[in-house]
Amino acid sequence: MNPKDINIDPKLLSPYNPAETEARIYKIWEDSGFFNPDVCIEKGVTNADAKPFTIIMPPPNANGRLHAGHGLVMTLQDIMTRYHRMKGEKALWVPGADHAGFETQIVYERKLEKEGRSRFDMSPEDLYKEIYNFTIESKQFMEADVRRIGASCDWSREKFTLDPTVVKTVQQTFDKMFKDDLIYRGDRIVNWCAKHQTSLSDLETEFKEKADKFYYFEYGPFTIGTARPETKFGDKYVVMHPDDKRYAQYRHGDKFTAEWINGPIEATIIKDDSIDMEFGTGVMTITPWHSNVDFDIAIKHNLDKEQIIDFKGKLLPIAGEFEGQHISKARALIVEKLDKKGLLVKVDEAYKHNVKVCYKCETVIEPQIKDQWFVKMAPLAKRALEVVEAGKIKFYPSNYEKIFKYWMENTIDWNISRQIIWGIPIPAKICEKCKKGYSDLEDTLTTCECGGNLKKDTDTFDTWFSSGQWTLLALGYPDLKDVNIYHPTSVMETGADLIFKWIPRMVIFALYLKDEIAFKDVYLNGMVNDEKNQKMSKSKGNVISPVELIDVYGADALRMALVVGNTPGTDLALSKDKIKGYKNFANKIWNITRFVLSNPEPINNEINDTDKKLIEEFDLLIADYTKDIEEYRLYMAAEKIYHYVWHRFADEILEESKLVEDANAKSSRQNTLLYILENFIKALHPFMPFLTEELWSIILRSDKQLLLVSAWPKK
């Protein structure tokens, strides 16, 4: 039928065209100012004494576009925010952008590499400036993507993780923790990436299976096994298990002389029960400077530690004739020399083991002992554990509480120093003589208590040190204007992989700085995978960008596809067929509206008993649906309303109403259809905001306000 034949709004051309609608609607919302709860109060759509509802957006990296996972995160948070806003609460969703320290620097380094440049040839200031400009530029693309999804966040409050006030506050936190004896300077073994020239936390490394040769060498009276002969120059301890009968004749502390790579050395026998008797010969020599396990043994027995490999991966003078060689080349030469000396016993050609690599470039991590800043985790973790055990923070799904607790019960001190430019500088001074570290916010200290010269620490903070304070920082802390109203935040919604990287740190810092929980609820979403449920990755070429999907199917359809059937904590297989299904749904609603509006106007306000039952049925559904949203069962709420609208309202109620002939009954039914239509459009708004706002502007209604700030349907 020609749409012109229908006596309704000419805007209602079929089919629904999301591409034409969405940008226009978003602009209307943004111009209205209603994403900002202050404006809502000012204009009288929200009561000044209404309950606050706060979500802090996990700031997307400012260095690129959004990926499908962001699409899910933005959708979930937008649904929650829109729902609470319509309920009349002071709903605040604070957007952000993350400088993403290490990540951004890597992105930028790749760019430099392509241009044939290197950060090591640039002054730190120039590099910082370039990355800053790059990030500010990229940030706009990220923000545009967030808008495309329909996020109703308060852009006027957007925070960037390198805003000057943020930097200042983070540095103050460091100073406070230093004074509270929660931060110390420590000589500890760190994960060193020789390519990126920085230390990494355990969470920034991965294990990769590698096949290497495994060598057996004669070492005095013993045969030792190793996969890394190049570290062995300084080895002067042999370690074996105290219960190993094969070596019962040797005693702890005994010394002997062994012929070794560059001549004879004196070695000492150490007995330690951390040795695996089954592995190799049950005897090993240790290199405490370049191995975590060896380091622990050395600390336990108070053994000497010596650096063999420099921070670029080259051998130090201790290597004698091999000095200056890169370890990758030196290994074979060292083996050859030992072989010539008759010390090579045998070689296992295919030894498989897991090697720690940099999670970004897969360079093999070289453990190094380095002077770094560490946070004492135990006392902080204890408090975080207490509030969770007291039930003050709830997890969705609930089993993540276990993971949180496990993590808090097994903390190790946190290395917060990073040797990168792109981050918040650590406001500290280090003594050139005795290496003692001081916090120095005002940059005034010059001399150490030992008389040595104090030098500025050139390191920056691990990003999670500032991100951990984000619930407060995003609200303007230490300015308490917003903090007093909106903190603790209502819900922290983020990817389940952040259960240990981020969630505990936010809990810890909010307790430490403000003596408050950071959030009442934690909602953890799973990964968004491709339609075969495989992880999206650039190398597989199966990455789908949310914006491309929006271009084809519309934002509302994508949002529904991301939410329906997606329980918290579980990964989602996102298929185009699924999104297409919800594009059809959008069109269905469009046509339902066309149909209802094309019916004759009711002759009065009467509703008969038959129709009252339909209204009752609908109201019950909405009550149930509301409860589902309230309790974070968004996957179920969305499915229920979908089912009602399509298969109950359209397929049955509308079809049946076509058969009603009596004038009074017809009028009663039309009143009923209008009531249900108006209210399901309201109820569906958090899930499908663009379509519903557009329809709201077309249908007859009592309330002329934007749907964005209309009252939630209630019985």
Next chain:
RNA sequence: GCGCGAUUAGCUCAGUUGGUAGAGCAACCCGUUUACACCGGGAAGGUCGCAGGUUCGAGUCCUGCAUCGCGCACCA
């Protein structure tokens, strides 16, 4: 090695305090009658991983096993 999760229709997954199995998609048959073919109607499809246990009653609770996935740790 330690921990977590999953196992339900061909596929993707729901199933909220235990009460005779649900949705979407796909496949099948039929159908253009006042919105919508981006549609409607209909039918089909499951010993709810396996084995025990608790119970009047178990997809749901308990124990064990198997398979898959994920996380953490890790061998010189």
